[in-house]
Amino acid sequence: MLSLGGGGAKSTKPSFVSYVTPEEIKSEKEPPKKERHPDLLPGEVIFCSADPVLKHTQDDLSQRGIFGTLLCTNFRVSFVSDETPLEDMTQHFKNKLYGENDIPLMCVDNIYGVYDEKKKLMTKGMLKNKCPSKMIIHCKDLRVFQFCLTYTKEEDAKKIFQGIAHHCLEPKSLKCVFAFSYAVSRSPEVQRSQRTVMFNSKEDWTQEMKRTKANLRIVTENENFEFSMRLPKFFIIPAAVTDEDISKFPGKGLPVWCWSHHSGCALFKASTLPVPQEDGLMQGYMERMLHAVAHTHLYSLKLEDLSETLPTVQDIQQSYNKFKQFFLIDNSTDFWVSDVKWFSSLENTGWLDIIRQCLQKAVEVVECLEKENTNVLITEEEGTDLCCVISSLVQIMLDPHFRTLTGFQGLVQKEWVAGCHAFLDRCNHLYQKDKECQSPSPVFLLFLECVWQLIQQHSPAFQFSETYLTVLSDSIHVPIFSTFLFNSAYQRESTMKAESQHLQRGPLNCPAVWDWSVQFDCKAQELFINPLYADKLKQDKVIRKVPRAKHQRQLSLPSSAFKTPPKKGFFKDETESLKKMLRVKRISRWMASPDSPAAATREFYEAWQRRPLDYHGLLLPCLDGPAVRLWMQRYLRWIPEVQILGGGSVAITSKLAELLSQVQDLRRELDLRSCWETEAESLQLRPGPLALARTSLRLSSSFPFASNRNWTFKPAIPTSLLQSLMVTDKLASQEDETNEVISLV
């Protein structure tokens, strides 16, 4: 068959300058082949398809590619290759929802059409234009696809182009999102891994309060969102806030509790009040709020307005837009061009600096909580963007619980999902490009970036791996998970209710992203676990249950102020004036930012550095120039030019996995000959990514992403000598393998 020679890497490739017209190709095809489609998900419907389409591989020198069918469904743009897919060993990290040639509709970032060698950005106004000869799709997970439509029948090409453009560029309503049709027809699964705390019930919140030993007031009035639509169902506020004040400005300016330090001080976040009016009502309210927060512990408070010190969401968006351009590579020459000034161009985008600023701010807040034992209130206009970033980062740095997989998921659930981060607007899932209300901005991604920096610097402290973070960042754009689909808890609740009423069936079964089995099978999920995670030793665990706080305190820094009598009513007996004076002093001192925050933080950091590192204690990132790095796995994984075959850090990880599997082999062998008493004191080892073992040499540095697309289509060196060499090599390696087998026995 013309198209595509058998699938073996060494078989003769078709010359891709096809001299055969599309009609001819079609006539050659057997009829059943036309119904080529991917395995559809429940509820997935094909809109249109085109055949044959040439998908270019990124190697632009040879303009090679594969022929196949391009389809557009209500979930994805899918390319089904005519070739039978190679069974390669990275198959086990396959996403169950979409394959490597599929693009979920939400994941499409930009579409370019190529007209006569000119690349044009498609906007929704250009739909009526004539069909381009080539379509380039940039994805939000940084993949780049190039589809050549010249071999397709013209009307097919037009249809598919318009279909894709329509579904990817036109604003649509929330109801059309695939998640709903998916949820309807999805067979209800009983076993949902409910290990993650979802923070949608009162118990979850009280549990969390208990865990952090906070003693605050939980508000239940908002259970049906009568009180505020921008607040979660349940939330926790300082105990001193009066009922009257809660309802004064519905939710605005109300300090919502995030987390409590073991010393008793706590972190709060709040949105700022709508318009700063001059009437005393507002001022009094504000003062009472600050008062209430300060009352929580030691009557101290640091107020931090994030919108003053951190970049705005628009800045973040702009910077990221510039930044990602360096990784959306249409062809390798582009890459070489950008390579010349690689470092300075990265720096000019400012993305790394934004990451640094966020981490820096988080360290400042940590300093207040840990060293000064002051309450901290962070505010922002809405209180749902940078507040979420900073508060979650603070919690990760201070609380080892959030460095475990479930803990981290709970944190995202608490601060972001229940905390009403506007995922729908920020991720721009509905393509409302010119919408006035909210600007899209990768705030959540920024948070993941910051976490990645922490992982990079202190990898044994985290139970999850960088692969987990990368997959999580991809999952934002998979329109199946309820986690990232809504702007607020209210919207989630109401939409779900409306949809299920509309369909007149039971409650919708929309999975959370934490339900990883929807996307990956168990083996692939093993890659989420950091094999180097320094778990608490067993004997520690027993002790930890009781004096956990004490254990932490030991390792925390000596707090300079008020260490000894953290009595609640310390100021009660004082005269009103003194109290006021003190309060003014302490609050204002913190409100006016300290002389040089960077220097103070540096000191704090150095003090922390002098103590032995405890992976289960306070963790601070280093923020110096060389320390903030590029998240290579996420950004470079699809670029073949920078994949190190058989190298990179995965080479080490796989060696580790090899060692692990070896341990298990040896154990098994020991068990077989177990005439020996099995001293069960041997250490408990986590099952690591065993699948990695013994394949190490073939893994590239972008493992587990971008399976070996690199060597499937490389230019062959036309030397007969070479082929004979390869034959001998193969023989040799086979021999080696048999040796291995024998010696294993």
Place this chain on the structure above:
Amino acid sequence: MLTGSKTTFKVRQMPDIKERIMNQSGLHARGRDMFGLCCLPGECVLQRAVLVRKKLSPKEGGGWLSGTLFCTHFRVAFVPQDSPRADDNADPVLLGDHDVALASIEKVVAVGPSRTKLVTPNSSLKFTPEELVLYCRDLRVLCFLFDRLTPDTQAVEITYTIAKTYQPLKPGTILSFQNAALGSIEMKQFLSNRRRDPGMNWFESPADWEQELERTGAVGWRVSSVNDRFEMSTSLSRFNVVPQKVLDTELKKTFAHFNEGRIPRWCWRHPRGSDLLRMASFQNNIYHEKDDIRNLELILFGGQPQCVVVDLGEEMPSPADVQLAHTRLRALCLGDISSSVSVPDDKWLSTLEGTHWLDYIRCCLRKAAEVACLLRRGHLTVVLQESEDRDMNCVVSSLVQVMCDPHCRTVAGFQGLVQKEWVMAGHRFLSRINYHRDSDKEEAPIFLLFLDCVWQLWAQFPARFQLTEDYLLALHDSLHLPLFSTFLANCQRERCRRSQHLPQSYTPVNGLRELPRGSAEEPVDPPYPPVWDWPLQYSSQRRALFSQPVCQPCSPEPVLNGNLNTNTNMEPNWLSDGVPGSVFLLSRSSFSCPSNLLPWRSGSGSGSYRKSHRRAPSSESLPALERLIKACGQPDTPQDFHDPHQPLIPLLLGPCIRIWRNCYLRGALHAQAFTHPMSSNSRHPVERLASEVEHLRERLAQASTGRPSNRKRHEHRRLDSNLNQNANNGTFLFSSSSSSSSSSSSSSSSSSSSSSRTSQQESPCRISGRPPTAPRYRDGGGKHTFLFGHQGEPQGSQRYAPSPSAKLPKNSGPAGAKTH
């Protein structure tokens, strides 16, 4: 805190150093100071400060270590409080784990309560230092903290002493430094009795070169001793490898055609049959006689039909560029507390880019990768050409070999490589490192550039190296110590001259005696040891980190060496026909054949020659060559990963070339953050894993043989310091299932299993008609499976061995057969 009267400590308060030397040398000739410092013979303590804490680098575990600080006239030594009492009869180690040689100190900074001050020999301190920071030339920064209980005078005086004695290396001071370290009679004796490492190839005798020829399977080459007395070329080594067909008498005439007489010499053969050569540029204005031309071409082609000249002159950075880049890099990486000028964090990356250091690394790696790809084609000679053949040629030729030859990625192989391509080839170490501070114009850290390139390769392909980053770091640091014969000369001639004065030491097989005796210029020189004598510098714990704990067994020796060399396509006797092969120039990643490439071909004298040359099929092969370069970096098939000769082609794009953090940033003030002080009580999972493996294996061995075995100790010992690093900084736990399980399930010793492998691999070579190798060569020849890392055992046991004839144990017994 100081009263007015105490504010200035004048230099005169310190007794004269000379005097102290006289006083103390007798007392502590070879023994321990009362505070536990184990002195070298003849070393004397000038000053001491008690209750000092040393800041440990993350590699050492981080945190602070308290002990006593010494300043001798050779080093600044730090003895931890409860360090175990060293064996008085142990061999002297030049530097302890916490010491630094005075010669590698670059700057002394005292930190007071409110200020910091750069201390120079002539300055006076107006405060008592609380902290003493030593900036070293090798980019380390040592930080000592004086306790409140440290007597003020001690703190001040030791600062002065260090500032006065460390080298602002004036010409001549280097000698006293060397004498301080190695000058004593005991030390001289010790050094002269020392055996050199038999595991590596020193390339000092013709036999060494022949061994290399045999290892690489090169045929048609011979070792010529025409330069034995350095008459033909002063900078070349005594023995050079040239084509067999050229006689010594013919060879002698060719020297004049090259700059400094550095004729094309063979360096290495690719397993696919291409040869790598290097030469200096052609000498202009010389008349090419017809006979000369024949010889020149013979030398250049070396039996191959095609020749590619790779010109390293224009594209590569000049030594001055490298020096400038390195200076800038140092300034960037060493946060300097005395000047407190630092680059803002958000400008760090662009400043790094502005140093161009990474560009130069990329440039070298790219050139080497091109050459490596070119060599894969087979049946060519690739000639590296540089005007002097002493800088970039060294870098590129050795990089090519590191990329292509797995043997060069082992410690012994790498040392042999440096010996061959740098030391013997006459890299001007002495001028480039500028120990004497008298050749500032010449100074350029070319060798450091090379080490960084190797590190880049290592960082990209950690699993393919037997040597580790620690080894590269050790070599990096040793370069700044003017004690080693390896680095203390510009060419072999200088080295030979010096070593003549030594009684019985370094007697190469062929005998130095025949050399013309040079004039005795520096009679006081102590004997310099080679840098490869690691036990002299590093404790065994440190040396254990030089190689991976468990390495993959060598894949079978490829059969292609012998039997694929014969080229059937080409006329076998093209040379005897008198038709010269075609010559191409590789420059800027493209090929050309300019007419003036070989000066004699463009010359007017030999018209007939030119005609026949034009018929050479140059235009045909050009695109094929181009394709070869383009395909560079594209592995042929997945199967190729099993090929040990698959070259390591590094990725050179912006994100792939990184800064060598553990070297350049280890001293920077902010660097400590990359890895944090680690509490010693909690064990790292990798360590637990490793001890688990050890434990299980031991039990298994017990189960199978009934007797305990402690063969696996090596694995554990490696795993204590590396663990805290990020995964990409390399925790090495390399093992392969086959090696481990075979060695664990059988009672035979590991070396027997390896040798059985060796003997198996040997067989194809024998079939192909070459003489069987002598066992001694086999050991050095890279066929050793590095199951147990380095060969520490022979080194340890043979230290005082009287004769160099002891061989490694021959293990070709039948015991190994059990494993298969």
